[in-house]
Amino acid sequence: MAELTQKVQITDTATEVSRFNFWVDKQPCWEKCHCPEMIKAECPSTLYQFLPCWEIEGTYCKLDDRGATGKDTSICEVCRVYKKYGNSEPIRIKLFGKGMDTQLKALENIAR
Template identity: 70%
Template sequence: MKIGDIVKIRECNSLPELVGENAEIVDMQIQEFEKYTVYPLWVKMTSGERTGKIYGFREGEVEILPKAGETQGTSNRRRGKTMKTKVVEQVEGIMKGVTTVEDIVEVGRVINEVKGRILAEPTLGFWEGKTPCWEMFRCPEAIKIECPAFKYRSLPCWEIQGTYCKLDDYGVTGLDTSICEVCRVYKRYGHGELIQIKLFGKGIDTSLKSISK
């Protein structure tokens, strides 16, 4: 495998919606820090609802695809059609079970709840236009919702005390940023700037260290 190869996602337990989608290898990282578990492959999604997002994978979780001889415009149109088809199929499947006015009312209620949740979601702050660290590393939900990187999005994760990654190997303080210096997220978005903790006292529950990513 090499940078530029097109792959299909074979396995992704934390984000099952990625399985079957295509991506391009944009980076490959060797083990640079003995206590830091890194994904050797970093891919940029080229199909599906998460197109443009970047995630880390192990080699066994992807398979190489032959490069298609199509133009970028054709590829984009095909992706759009695929996404639309999936949504239509899902809606049609739901509507087949609708048989009464009460069912229609219930469907409308669910749609309104989803709309309200989406509109109420906090802004991405620093992560606007970027792949957030919790997505890039596919953090389990139990970790993500408690991690200060997810809660305090105005700052990048490397400037926050007590994120899950900092606690993973460094005890309970979460102040050691050595792990950040070799992290793919910092290397991509930190631009080599000096790492300084700017948010203190909001660290993750240390009992969550026992949960594996």
């Protein structure tokens, strides 16, 4: 009986964790896209893991070198991460104002 109780508690804990971390049991976008450490440290998709990356404004891949703020999710619609985990649900940004500094993107492009 005690073993069963312990199993139920472990299951409850796993459910609780997955409720607060979208990426539990999934391959996170930063792994799937092989993002370098510098990007991982700054990208809001690693910092706010309770949402999938396509629901966060200003993730690294939503930025472009023309100073976009990262509201445009058209890149997500064709992305393999969204295709795998998005369940074909419409994309709607839910977290605003936490995006990467667009200057980082511009600096990286200059360094190429």
